[in-house]
Amino acid sequence: MSVQSNVEVHTEWGIVSARQAGRNLAKELGFSSVDQARITTAISELARNIYLYAEKGEIIIESVERMQSTGRKKGIKITAKDEGPGIKNIRQVMEDGFTTSGGLGAGLPGVKRLMDEFDIDSIAGEGTEITTIKWNS
């Protein structure tokens, strides 16, 4: 049922490809243009974090479905995976303004607000996996 695309990220081109793949699927699933922008931006943040902090990794983009009393709900699921340094203090990186690279520190908390579901799984020294879903309302 689900279309899935995997995009490798180890250059800035990878970030752009991941975004494009996300935008295409979001469009296909009928997301509004505001939601398309939210999804693309979220992918951009996750992919850039991979590029900056883990050097390489991948972004997996797929469609998901859920049954509800009101009927079937469709959504897009983004998984960002890397085998980089991992995140020691997850609470800290979710604070607005926390950055180790002189950035705005708005990426991760921003993704959480842009999307509907958000989950970080990270082991220091082993890598990071972030999953996030946006449902089409």
Next chain:
Amino acid sequence: MQPSIIEMIYSQREEIMKRWEEEVQRVSENEMGRQLPYDKYNETNAEFIHLIIDTLELDQNEAKEKLRFFAERLIHAGWPLSYFTQGMQAFRRVLLETMTSNDSLQSKTVFTTFYEIESWIDGIINQLVDEYTGSWENTLHLQKLALKELSAPLIPVFEKISVMPLIGTIDTERAKLIMESLLEGIIEHRSQVVLIDITGVPVVDTMVAHHIIQASEAVRLVGAECILVGIRPEIAQTIVNLGIDLGKFPTRSTLRKGIETGLELTQRKIVDI
């Protein structure tokens, strides 16, 4: 190449040419069939093998020059580089076959002759490959330059007012160019107000926002003011979701409104007459 080798090749010229054509046909059917312009195929093959044979008696530099000229012309017409490298390699194979099937030749002669042919052909192949990657790198370099010029233009639209229209993805490289071009342009055109138009930027993420904020701070340091225009509604929403505060950053919805503000800031306005 040694006269004795050339003589040997010339004495069997027709045979070698025929075999070469068969060999090239065989290779190209397997490997590059789709890429070759077929209408010119036989013609080009004939030209190529004649050229190889004619260049045998030239010294190596002259030979390289002639073959390079030929290669360059065809590469421009869309032939793959592998056509040349494989054509040269096929020539080497054919010569080896011709020599080994000739019973009157001693194996030592075959060996030394073949060695000489091999280094002659390798020299030419290396040169072609170098040339080709060289011209490819050169093209890439020129394209990069062209892109660089296009990527962050600052246009003086009125006295003291300039516009930087940004179109397309902004990566780190481009973000740097935007900064440079802004600061240089402001000095050059004596701008007091710069409008950065992001209508054509598909994604404004934290990195892009950060660079724009930094650029506008730098602009302020050189005594000018930066106004952000062309923020599409969906981009405005994502910026808010990201939690980025553009509150202290002058923005206008459209370029036109931005220009009006720029004129006001420089004590001018547009009037109907």
